[in-house]
Amino acid sequence: MTLYKMKKQYFKNMNRLLSISTAIILFWGCNQAQVQNNNSAIEKDSIVSNQEDDQPAFFAKSVLDEEDIKLNDVADISGQKENTVSFIDQRIEALVGSSMKKWCEDKGVAYPPQYVMYRVFKYDEEIEVWAGKSNTDSLTLIQTFRICAMDKFPGPKNTEGDGKTPEGFYSCSNLYGSSYGFMWIKLNTGDVDEYGEVGGGSSFKLFVNYPNNVDRNRITRNFPGRKTGGDICIHGNCVSAGCISFKNRVFLAVYGFQRKHNSAKYGNIQIHIFPYRFDKHNAETFFEYSDYMALDKEVLIKFWDNLKEGFDKFNETHKPLKVTQSGEKYLFN
Template structure:
């Protein structure tokens, strides 16, 4: 997926002042305006019924084996996230296990954040994640390419991204816009190979023994979020280590 750089809003480059008008900037794009026209009235009612106020924060979890993407929200005066909606992947790419090289068709596994809003995507609307992280780079090595351009997007095709259909991405996209517009600096995206319960881990480890060491670095994050429902304090180091800080 090629980026239209002039059209993209990248988190780290936006000032506090610009954050306040982020929604207005996004609404200048036809597809974003259409998404709001089609979805926002219903979403607002659902948010109110679920107890979420106007200014909420957002977190995304995804499970490759189950093909599920979850949207977690919390009011800014709360400490824990609560599940708001779950969406099915529309298509799958690759197998369980992390993305290693460009063109391997794998969907990444690890701890990321949304770093791009693309309102003019080739796949309707898309939210980019900041793959590769340091662990990914270390895994790929110096003589190979990590690949990139990993998105949560519309349509129903994929070569490593997470497609949701145009209808579903409209909801996810504008929820992310609302969270960003409310001042959330980073929206976490945690992509797990599967729901990393003890039973599931033992089962998938038998099928994919080559990934056990890596999955052992993801499971503490899964368990921590399942228990606390808080943003993880994750450090990914250039030597390929993932450290969950307390």
């Protein structure tokens, strides 16, 4: 199947999914309206009120996006060296540190946390930030954020240039400086949301250590001669060719938590990247796209079952996983 046909089929299938989702939402909305019509006028007014305290529990927002993150007013940055590590750390703390502190304290976690971990769910377009005091204690879910741009289509990265976001168990480290504008953010309260440009502000990102040995072994066996690709990063400016990208103020919070992680004591921060939430979606939903994902169904099932092992194990204990690799498989101790 040609790339054109694969993309055409992809968008056709995604439109089908969108139509189904819209129908479900409309059906749910009609049922809700019928229930609300049985309530008093006062109760109905409270349902549509813009006052946060008036909203019923089912309107509570569980995934935060750009509009949910308030930036603090900070002093002018003219004359400062905006691309130094110390400046970036101090500036992010000044802009969003109070929100990060409140999120931790609301969950009973001391700020700054000593141990931080991420979990990404591609199809759901979400990243979870977990934190605690060490790598042996149970972690607490601090916040879930909306991912703005990424390959959300389930299936691992299999070759250089395929635009896919990897799936698996990785770690990430800091990188600074870039010749790409989308890696730059102006750390001034009124400028954060502007699209980046080279040399304009500060350049910082998280580098994911893809490919690992599991990736290399899978690709070598299933696609002999292919290059694995790489340079998968987490960054701002909402643009992606396989990276995990956020709106800028969301990225400040995600990145800010990584900077609190005690890497000197616990090593680089863990990031688990899953195709979808295994407790929410069924793999059968995605098998019709196997041509686009470029793996045989049996290989894909085996791979996802292995990822689900790690997903389930962490869900049972909320403790950081000790992950090793053997052939095309992850092992969890």
